[in-house]
Amino acid sequence: MLNAEVTGWVAKPVHIGFLMPMTILNLASLIITLITTARPKRRRHEFDPTDPRPLVLAEPSLDESEDSGWADGVLYRSRQVRKYDR
Numbered sequence: 001m002l003n004a005e006v007t008g009w010v011a012k013p014v015h016i017g018f019l020m021p022m023t024i025l026n027l028a029s030l031i032i033t034l035i036t037t038a039r040p041k042r043r044r045h046e047f048d049p050t051d052p053r054p055l056v057l058a059e060p061s062l063d064e065s066e067d068s069g070w071a072d073g074v075l076y077r078s079r080q081v082r083k084y085d086r
Helices: 013-038 053-057
Strands: none
Touching: none
């Protein structure tokens, strides 16, 4: 002889209110994930730092009045490292 008590959950229309916040959060997360995965496929980004083509296609501009001869040169400032005594 076996005696068992079955407990469970019965879905009623009142219980929809408890499940809706998590359902809305899951749907919003799904939509954000789909948008972020579809955006790079449509080439919406303007500059990709890993792509060497913009650097190869860039045209340098010359400037005769500058010492280096380039209008868009890179400046380097030397820095000295000091040893601090305590």
